[in-house]
Amino acid sequence: QKEVEQNSGPLSVPEGAIASLNCTYSDRVSQSFFWYRQYSGKSPELIMSIYSNGDKEDGRFTAQLNKASQYVSLLIRDSQPSDSATYLCAGGLAGGYNKLIFGAGTRLAVHP
Amino acid sequence: DAEITQSPRHKITETGRQVTLACHQTWNHNNMFWYRQDLGHGLRLIHYSYGVHDTNKGEVSDGYSVSRSNTEDLPLTLESAASSQTSVYFCASTAGTGTSDTQYFGPGTRLTVL
Numbered sequence: 111q112k113e114v115e116q117n118s119g120p121l122s123v124p125e126g127a128i129a130s131l132n133c134t135y136s137d138r139v140s141q142s143f144f145w146y147r148q149y150s151g152k153s154p155e156l157i158m159s160i161y162s163n164g165d166k167e168d169g170r171f172t173a174q175l176n177k178a179s180q181y182v183s184l185l186i187r188d189s190q191p192s193d194s195a196t197y198l199c200a201g202g203l204a205g206g207y208n209k210l211i212f213g214a215g216t217r218l219a220v221h222p
Numbered sequence: 223d224a225e226i227t228q229s230p231r232h233k234i235t236e237t238g239r240q241v242t243l244a245c246h247q248t249w250n251h252n253n254m255f256w257y258r259q260d261l262g263h264g265l266r267l268i269h270y271s272y273g274v275h276d277t278n279k280g281e282v283s284d285g286y287s288v289s290r291s292n293t294e295d296l297p298l299t300l301e302s303a304a305s306s307q308t309s310v311y312f313c314a315s316t317a318g319t320g321t322s323d324t325q326y327f328g329p330g331t332r333l334t335v336l
Contacts, residue, residue: 118262144324153312153327154265198264208253208316208323209280214264 113138116199116213125222129186133199133213136180142202145173145184148215149195158184189220225249228313228328236336241300243331245313253316254296255325256280256288258309265312271296303335 113136123129131145142161146154160166160173160182172185182201186193196215203209226247235241245254252273257265267280269288277288285307287299300307310332314325 114264153330155327156324159324200265208318208325209255209267209270210265210325212257212264212266214262 112136112213113211114199114201114213116197116216118214119217120219121216122219122221123189125189125191125220127189127220129189129193129218129220131184131186131197131199131216131218133182133184134180135182135199135201135211138204139201139211140204141175141177143173143175143182144200144210145171146198146200146212147195148198154198186218189218191220191222194218194220226313226315226326226328228311228331230331231329232332232334234334234336235303237303237305239303241303241333243298243300243311243313243333245296245298245328246294247313247315247326247328248294249315249317249326250293251315251317251326252293253318253323254290255314255316256286256296256298257312257314258282258307259312259330260309268298268311269296300333303333305335307333308335309333 145158148154158173166173170187174183198215199213200210229244255270256268271290313328316323316325
């Protein structure tokens, strides 16, 4: 099992819909999680972080963490074509100071 | 504005040559990281540093080395470039040492080894 797993996609959603991106993680990964957005040919940029069980909302984005199921998700409401990108899930390595383990990313395509 | 830069942005080299990729940050962050990104693998950690003269190996460190002589720079050297090292390389930095600290990424270097 990979330490952080994501479905590679592409996930295709119509404009205005809710996009749901999912990520599972192994025991080696700690309880700090990050969602990065990466446009083609660009560097990753942080959009959300979550450390506690439950939901965290920031504008159109909601991150959800379920420690019992080792599952973290990102919901994007009112999806826009500009949200089309690859979304990387990352978790802190347990006992690993501030080292991050990244998933392979999910490609999201929002079509008009 | 404070930032993190990488150079060159694109590099083509031949197998067996030594290559150095530069990373420079002006945030005065103690912690710096080098990743490579390949299709299907996401970002994988090559080397990292928690301060001047400190370097540590990541999960894919074979064939790479780093040195940290000042806070701002962490150059990545490929001792003898191999085709398997064709990739996009990202440098990142963070101020704190906890797993909750945000890593900020440079623009990346696309390296092709022929």
